[in-house]
Amino acid sequence: MRAFLLGALTGAAFGVVLYKVGATRYSRVMGMLTLRDTKIMKFAFTAIGVASLLYGLAAAAGVAEAWGVVPRVMPYMGAAHLLGGALFGIGLGVSGLCPGTCVAKAGGRGGSKKFVGTAAIAGLLAGVLLYGVLKDPLLQAEVIATNQKPLTLHGVLGLPYAAVALAWGALFVLIALAVDRLTKEKTYEPARPRSGWLDVVRGEWSWVAAGTIAGLLVFLASAQGGYLGFSGALLAVTGWGAHLLGHPLEIVPRINDDIVWRAALIIGVFPGALLAAALSIRSRAAAEAPVPKVLDGAAIGRSFGAATVMSLGALVGGGCTTGAFIAAWPTLSLGSLAMAGTFFVVSMAVANGRMLARSLDLGAAQAAGDHVYD
């Protein structure tokens, strides 16, 4: 019960952050991938910077073991990062979603199409089941390495983790500041001017505030003995559900506190985003000219397909945008660097390719998104 509560609270807090910074918004994510609205990029870099500094400080002070905040390192899995990263990148570039934001978007009831969030969640679960079928063949074909090693950047450099993590954290804070200076950020005007701290909390959060809180949550998740990543959480929630139905999955053979914590993490994202949406100030456009949601079968199908591919890719390659990037890069794992590097290259290629092929009109997406909090 304690594991469930802690996991759900952490997930809910992260769901609030994802919703309030706008990471659930199609226009924001597509803006990041095409470098035309870099708010989410700055948010992620800040979170990596803050988490790295906290891990580095704990290690430098010699309290990391006692506090349970020695970072978990994802092993290097060879070609699996390329295959998984490519699949994940295609899903991300098409849908603008990742596993965590699928759930947060459904919780926040974002977007102009009905049941798209629900279809994405169904797609995530379908991806887990597909992974269950494909895992053994991928291991036999040695796409997923059987001899997995926890390779790290500080290990390669032969330096103490604390020193590299502190420098790494400062570097990412600097990069976020430089990106802020050099690139654009789209602003969505609120329905009324914000006055007082309550209005600041109820409006869309800045990348600095949201990134700092996200970095802190990554650190606090470690202190609970957990890990803030949603591909493992997907596996856990599917495995737990199958176990409760009396049909345990081979890929999740037993249910322990760790599995329950992870399952609760992704379950908690939904009410967190739901609460954030309920308490948020709407945009001026949404208040003045609200757009009713429509049923669009093609959008539902696209959402389901993209989420399935994304979920499979995250499980094959070892993580998602949270688990292989925001929470993983502070651990200095080379596997996570390879996975996230691959999926960002692929997703940026897909998003920019769509723009060139005129299947993505960012200006139109931003205008539509302003009316419905996409």
Add this chain to the structure above:
Amino acid sequence: MKTQVRILVLLTIVALGAGWAALRSGNAVLESRLASSGAPGPGARP
């Protein structure tokens, strides 16, 4: 927003300073570890 950025920069400098001082005192944990318990599969997060 500018205030938030200044606070972040200040905290980063404080963290670097504190980290440097702690490293000089020789307390650093040199390695991170691979978690083993409960990992539900090779493709999943440990």
